[in-house]
Amino acid sequence: MSKKKTKIKLELTRRDFLIVGGTAAGSVVVAQFLTTGPLSPFASFKQQQVEGGEDAGSLITGHRWGMVINLDKCIGCEYCLRACSATNDVWVDIPSENNSPENKRPEKPWNIVVEEKTSTGTPFFFSRPCLHCADAPCVEVCPVKATNHREDGLVVMNYDRCIGCRYCEIACPYDARKFNWQERTDVNPYIPTWGIAEVERRPRGVVEKCTFCIHRIDAGLKEGFMPGEDLEATPACVNICPVGARVFGDLNNPNSKVSQAIETEATIRLREELGTEPSVYYVIPKEGL
Amino acid sequence: MATSTTNDRKRLYISPATLTWIGFIGICITIGLVSALAVFWNGLYITNMTDSVPWGLWITIDLSAIALGAGAFTLSAVVYLFGLKRFQPIVRFAVFVGFIGYSTALLTLVMDIGRPDRFWHPWVYWNIHSVLWEITWCITIYLTIMLVEFAPVIAESHFFDRYPWVRQGAKYLHRLAPMLALIGLAISLLHQSSLGATYGIVKSRPIWFKPSMPIMFILSAIAVGPALTMALAIIAKWVTGKKSVPDDILRSIARFSGFALLIYGYIRFWDLAAVTYYGRTPSVSEAFNLLRQQTPYNFSFWVFEIFLGVFLPAILFLVPRFNRNPGYLVMGALFAVTGIVINRWNVTVGGLFVPLSYSPGTIYQLPPGKYFPGLPEWGVAIGIIGYGLAMLTLGIRYLPLFSKEEHS
Numbered sequence: 001m002s003k004k005k006t007k008i009k010l011e012l013t014r015r016d017f018l019i020v021g022g023t024a025a026g027s028v029v030v031a032q033f034l035t036t037g038p039l040s041p042f043a044s045f046k047q048q049q050v051e052g053g054e055d056a057g058s059l060i061t062g063h064r065w066g067m068v069i070n071l072d073k074c075i076g077c078e079y080c081l082r083a084c085s086a087t088n089d090v091w092v093d094i095p096s097e098n099n100s101p102e103n104k105r106p107e108k109p110w111n112i113v114v115e116e117k118t119s120t121g122t123p124f125f126f127s128r129p130c131l132h133c134a135d136a137p138c139v140e141v142c143p144v145k146a147t148n149h150r151e152d153g154l155v156v157m158n159y160d161r162c163i164g165c166r167y168c169e170i171a172c173p174y175d176a177r178k179f180n181w182q183e184r185t186d187v188n189p190y191i192p193t194w195g196i197a198e199v200e201r202r203p204r205g206v207v208e209k210c211t212f213c214i215h216r217i218d219a220g221l222k223e224g225f226m227p228g229e230d231l232e233a234t235p236a237c238v239n240i241c242p243v244g245a246r247v248f249g250d251l252n253n254p255n256s257k258v259s260q261a262i263e264t265e266a267t268i269r270l271r272e273e274l275g276t277e278p279s280v281y282y283v284i285p286k287e288g289l
Numbered sequence: 290m291a292t293s294t295t296n297d298r299k300r301l302y303i304s305p306a307t308l309t310w311i312g313f314i315g316i317c318i319t320i321g322l323v324s325a326l327a328v329f330w331n332g333l334y335i336t337n338m339t340d341s342v343p344w345g346l347w348i349t350i351d352l353s354a355i356a357l358g359a360g361a362f363t364l365s366a367v368v369y370l371f372g373l374k375r376f377q378p379i380v381r382f383a384v385f386v387g388f389i390g391y392s393t394a395l396l397t398l399v400m401d402i403g404r405p406d407r408f409w410h411p412w413v414y415w416n417i418h419s420v421l422w423e424i425t426w427c428i429t430i431y432l433t434i435m436l437v438e439f440a441p442v443i444a445e446s447h448f449f450d451r452y453p454w455v456r457q458g459a460k461y462l463h464r465l466a467p468m469l470a471l472i473g474l475a476i477s478l479l480h481q482s483s484l485g486a487t488y489g490i491v492k493s494r495p496i497w498f499k500p501s502m503p504i505m506f507i508l509s510a511i512a513v514g515p516a517l518t519m520a521l522a523i524i525a526k527w528v529t530g531k532k533s534v535p536d537d538i539l540r541s542i543a544r545f546s547g548f549a550l551l552i553y554g555y556i557r558f559w560d561l562a563a564v565t566y567y568g569r570t571p572s573v574s575e576a577f578n579l580l581r582q583q584t585p586y587n588f589s590f591w592v593f594e595i596f597l598g599v600f601l602p603a604i605l606f607l608v609p610r611f612n613r614n615p616g617y618l619v620m621g622a623l624f625a626v627t628g629i630v631i632n633r634w635n636v637t638v639g640g641l642f643v644p645l646s647y648s649p650g651t652i653y654q655l656p657p658g659k660y661f662p663g664l665p666e667w668g669v670a671i672g673i674i675g676y677g678l679a680m681l682t683l684g685i686r687y688l689p690l691f692s693k694e695e696h697s
Binding site for chain 2 (some may be wrong): 071072093104105108115116117118119124126128137140141142143144145146161162163164166167169170171172173174175177178179180181182183187204205206207254270271275282284289
């Protein structure tokens, strides 16, 4: 009996109606705004990086630099490694000298060259510069924007801003980054045989990586040279390759060497499933991988 | 005359135990300072970190210290937001412990970065996409909040007898406590979980990349942070012989911590089941196989993280026979703290041990990232612990951490 007395009556006053209705309508509007409006945060944040490389960049400079590495042509001579290490003055341990087991921290090159095999057992050589991803994990994680996207798609380092937290090193899926654990005191064995240092040594405590020889691209373009076509504006590793396994150029230009190679050959990019959109393409061996 | 001299004597008298303790802390801090100077002078070269394992012991300390400082925001929220005024007497102490935890983390972070002279860069050069940027901001803001929350306590110390205006200001600040607790809660919910996200978002690392990471980090922090505060309050009572916090409050905190640990264990169980039993993606299986074969990961996971770190403390905190005895509570907290430290170590170093794989071929493999902290790293760690102990000792000795006058 007492239950009936305390029965809840649903009385909807105008005020309640307005509050409930307003909240519902408001959430629909907010949801709509968040999913499709200009504030749709996650979608647009993610795209920004890519657009910086492709659309916005092409409007301003018109270029997006990329590289094609032909795994079929590469003979594993390591000339690219040496030219790179000389030109960018990278600290590299010569295997015979400093690769003893006690060396806990071998100095790795910016550009690695290693022996590989396809799944059918055919040997080939694999080399890897920085891939200059359009959606680079390293750019995303850097707490101080010391590494960022340029309009032409290059992932560049600001050595004056880097605090050396090494999060980018951890986030890079391709092991392309290298930390300066100590002040450089070494004599670079590749200079002058393989080139001369065109950039300064990086200070202790910052992270560095392959730049696609950005100093050549920038200076070259100013003087009217075209990267990928003229040696003056092309990365050292591409110039030195004795078999033409590396080509460089503008991915936005359909007539550039890289675009042509991507169009005519079977290419892959490394760990494409991660969605990093690398700017380096690999022509796979004829037998397949 | 006679009485006054004895009084003077009493003031100067330091018991052998105290002297030993001060000496111990002094040695710890000296070792830490020497190691820190060596690192600043030579660079991170003298540590055992490498390009394949760029984070090690120091990051483990950062993560652990921040997680262990979680008692501050949890207990502040309990009192000021959920209105459980019963817990008021421990809030000050919790904020104090939290402050030690966070300042410890910042100190270690400065050691760990390659350019300590640029520690201020995250505040000037923003990358709003970076979780590490967000964490840096949150930690600094939260440290400030704790300082403001704590200001009334410092103002109460005898030193400020001469400056009444300081007390007046502090009293005003104290009225902000509920608001500070709210901001503190929001900020803590953000960064305690983003510390896990630091790992959880790295898609190239198979055993890190999962959405459960932030949740597990914040849950374990909420569970163990208050437990540490509770244990330290008990120890303070033992050492000083003075009343600190009523026993029933400490027991309630222990029970809360026990339940939180069980929830954390429950989430971990599903995480493990989803990742290893049901998921079993090739890269993850391979990574776990490698860890099992070449490191004590499996042993330390089950023994230290799960049984000693979750189940044992949960039993000690929840079963009435044990949680009536403060000794068991301290023991439980000790195990839980060890569990969380081992967990942060396993996450960091275990995840980095698994090498990246990106080659299109079949034979090129990076070597597993072997790492064990070097002498300078241990030295800094000892110094950091010394700093924490020194702060605790000084605080318990000179600050009115346990006074109950703000009850009204």
